[in-house]
Every structure is written in C-alpha cells, then in structure tokens.
Amino acid sequence: AKQEGRGRLRFYEARMGVQVRERRQIEHDLRHAVERGELRVVYQPQTRIDSGEAVGFEALLRWHHPERGTVPPNLFIPIAEETGSILAIGEWVLRETCREAASWDKPLRIAVNVSAVQLHAPGFAELVHEILFATGLSPARLELEITETALIRDLPRALTTLRRIKALGVRIAMDDFGTGYSSLSNLRAFPFDKIKIDASFTRSVDSSEQAATIVRTVLGLGRGLGLPVLAEGVETSAELAFLGAEACQEAQGYLIGRPGPIGGFQHLTAEPDAA
Numbered sequence: 001a002k003q004e005g006r007g008r009l010r011f012y013e014a015r016m017g018v019q020v021r022e023r024r025q026i027e028h029d030l031r032h033a034v035e036r037g038e039l040r041v042v043y044q045p046q047t048r049i050d051s052g053e054a055v056g057f058e059a060l061l062r063w064h065h066p067e068r069g070t071v072p073p074n075l076f077i078p079i080a081e082e083t084g085s086i087l088a089i090g091e092w093v094l095r096e097t098c099r100e101a102a103s104w105d106k107p108l109r110i111a112v113n114v115s116a117v118q119l120h121a122p123g124f125a126e127l128v129h130e131i132l133f134a135t136g137l138s139p140a141r142l143e144l145e146i147t148e149t150a151l152i153r154d155l156p157r158a159l160t161t162l163r164r165i166k167a168l169g170v171r172i173a174m175d176d177f178g179t180g181y182s183s184l185s186n187l188r189a190f191p192f193d194k195i196k197i198d199a200s201f202t203r204s205v206d207s208s209e210q211a212a213t214i215v216r217t218v219l220g221l222g223r224g225l226g227l228p229v230l231a232e233g234v235e236t237s238a239e240l241a242f243l244g245a246e247a248c249q250e251a252q253g254y255l256i257g258r259p260g261p262i263g264g265f266q267h268l269t270a271e272p273d274a275a
C-alpha cells in the first residue's frame, strides 16, 4: 500500500509538473498577447425587459492563442491578475471598447469588466479619464462592472477610486451580485448605479422557489435603493417572463443574444436610416 502511495505521489508530481510548466507558458504568452494582437473583444447585448430595446453591450474578452486556440477568460484572467498582466490587458480592453462605442450612431452604453487589481492600482481613475478624453466617448455611456470581491481587498481605497470615477460621469455596476460577501453594506456605501444579478440565480428562477425568492429580494432591494437591476444569463423565455412579471428592468443572456463580434450587431448600433 505504501509503494502504491508513492507511485501515486510520483504520478501526481509528474502531472503537477506538466501543470506548472503549462501555467508558466500561459503566463509568458499572456505578457505578449496584447502586442501580438491576440486579444479580441466580443459584445453581448443588454436590453430593457419592458420594451425589448437594446440599451447597451457588455464587452467580454477573448484570447486567440496561436497554438491553444481560444482560451476562455475564466482560465486566463485569474493568471493575468496574479502576474499583473491584467493591467496592460485591462487598459487595452477599456481603450478598445471606448473607441469602438464612440463610433456608433446610437449612444448605447458599453459595460466593461474591471478586475480588483486594476481597481486598486494607483492612477486607475486617471487612466479612465485619459481614455475617455482620447477616444471622445461620452462618460455617461461607459459603465464599469465591479464585483463585491474586488471591493473588499481595500475598501477605503476602492471607495476613493470609485468616487473619482463616478465624478467623471461614468456609471458603476455591481457585478455578480449575491455571490460575494458583505454585499448589503457595500451596496449602501458605494456609488453604484446598477445591480447585476448573477446567472447562477437567473438560471433557476423558473425551477427553484429558493432562487426565485433570492431574485425577488434583490429586485426589492434595488427598488428600495433606487437602483435598476439587470439579470444576467437569461436563457429561456420562462426566465424572462418571470423577470418581467417581477419588474426587473434589464436582461442579458443567450436568449437575447450571444456574445459576438460587434459587426453582427450593426442593426443595434446604427440608425435605421443611416445605412
């Protein structure tokens, strides 16, 4: 049994070796991903539930690695955060999306995910200011999506930065609401303009009374605080019907539109008569 244990350990170590090497390779490749032009942004529409009209898009990052193919953000963003590459990558995403949105006929919003590392980096508010100035995008059209977990690293610092950003006229959304900690006190203290309900709750509103209760509670909270609520991950018309009946304002998900190149959404960003 002892020998078997050692064998298993060696096997485990060998596998770990591969994982460590692979991780180092990804870390290394990530450092060059921006300059090599391997990053792309895809856009997912966000709509008003009552009228069905598009109000904006969320920008979602894609990494097209020359050998690995498309690496999903859930895999490479945590690595980029640990190594600090997220600073260059996040700046690229912000600049790229603001430039893109500034070219649309319709003044739709662009929502951009901001990592904890970016939020806590010195000069982040100034960077947002500089990018808005350089791209000419109206600040009111930019929305930064921040998770609760991004705030708690250093609450006072996060608050100072978000107030500076808010003073520019930029909107701030609380992302993945309900999946982190201390959400209620953070909602009260921080200058949020919107709450995004995480897809894990939306997915189950039509099948689980518990999930339905959580979503109703978040919607009540939004009403009480005067904050509109967007439900993410809407995949079925039953989910959308539930959200509409509960007066949820906005929705995003595969039912409405999958993330894709902005060219596929020209009918949403262009004036009908401008073509």
Ligand code: C2E
Binding pocket: 044, 059, 060, 061, 072, 073, 074, 077, 090, 093, 113, 114, 115, 175, 176, 199, 232, 233, 234, 235, 252, 253, 254, 255, 259
């Ligand atoms: P998120 O901010 O919660 O983004 C929503 C995720 O749900 C996206 O995954 C989107 O493609 C996916 N999604 C949208 N509608 C549906 C649906 O109806 N059903 C299901 N099952 N999924 C749906 P994606 O693009 O793989 O991104 C994963 C996460 O990576 C994001 O979660 C966000 O945390 C992070 N991320 C993506 N782009 C960026 C970025 O530019 N910067 C940073 N810091 N993080 C990013």
Ligand code: CA
Binding pocket: 058, 113, 145, 175
């Ligand atoms: Ca998001």
Ligand code: CA
Binding pocket: 175, 176, 198, 199, 232
């Ligand atoms: Ca989410």
Ligand code: CA
Binding pocket: 202, 203, 204, 205, 206, 207, 236, 239
């Ligand atoms: Ca469902």
